[in-house]
């Protein structure tokens with residue numbers, strides 16, 4: 001297991017956002033976190049990425065405990081994420097948006113940057129090459145020099161994924177990656193996520209409301225409702241589960 005979420009509870013004052021929730025994600029799996037609005041999905045992401053500490057429970061990544069670790073250290077350990085709302089630098093080009101995502105892991109010191117030592121230029125070249133490799137896989141290299149916000153919504157989401165991939169993660173967390181996309185873009189994104197998983201050898205954990213997308217993409221899912229796990233297992237069993245249908249799916253069969 002690459003990620004082990006063990007008996008997590010998270011309270012905000014009087015609100016219990018997550019109640020004693022556990023699940024495991026296997027290496028190279030595409031795992032879905034689903035459930036109605038306010039179920040606790042984003043809170044779970046924020047705990048895994050170190051933005052929140054759990055009130056109770058523990059998280060293991062690659063066999064080691066990470067709960068309570070600072071977010072930047074968790075990125076270094078190999079977990080990167082995207083957000084529900086697109087968070088790009090609006091006035092920058094697509095390439096620059098990706099280049100700055102590399103900055104923290106660059107292999108040179110501040111002094112070397114100022115003095116422009118050879119290692120600085122070598123590292124800059126490596127980072128630029130890697131950025132183009134990522135853009136190539138995502139099909140956005142042709143937009144490298146365009147302002148990020150001039151791109152279509154679907155392509156802006158790809159730039160966000162590219163920024164997360166710049167951290168060379170082992171585990172990629174995607175918060176509603178298909179939100180706001182049309183059916184063609186959603187279908188294309190699903191194929192892209194399979195490609196990303198295979199080409200970059202990573203595991204994907206995603207939050208998504210588009211059940212057709214989840215059904216196509218995810219091996220297993222966890223369904224949260226009011227912070228409690230109501231289902232964990234294979235997607236084909238989830239969509240037949242009475243409690244899941246009642247709490248969340250409604251008429252998914254018509255989707």
Ligand SMILES: Nc1ncnc2c1ncn2[C@@H]1O[C@H](COP(=O)(O)OP(=O)(O)OP(=O)(O)O)[C@@H](O)[C@H]1O
Nearest residue numbers: 012015016017035036037038039040041042043044
């Ligand atoms: N920082 C916070 N302070 C107080 N309450 C919070 C905080 N973050 C989340 N909550 C509460 O925790 C519960 C779970 O919220 P969360 O955003 O995790 O749900 P979600 O499943 O991601 O919902 P959505 O699908 O709408 O994004 C909600 O009741 C929310 O109001």
